[in-house]
Amino acid sequence: MSQSFDQELDCKGLSCPMPILKTKKAIDKMESGQVLKMFATDPGAIPDMEAWTAKTGHEMLSHEKDGDVFTFCVKKK
Secondary structure, X not given: OOOOOOXXXXXXXXXXXXXXXXXXXXXXXXXXXXXXXXXXXXXXHHHHHHHHHHXXXXXXXXXXXEOOEEEEEEEOO
């Protein structure tokens, strides 16, 4: 799936909670409605990102797995 995005964040190689913390920091600097594309290799990133977006109100547009890399597209509320 090809999702358009405004900013890209590489969190590959980082363990919990760093992908979420870096995602929060990046999202905080973005405008409402913009999309962040984040890459992670931590398998815990899927439930962490799902819980974080549910808690914060940001919209998880997509998440995919390609080999060991998880890709998330999150739209800032």
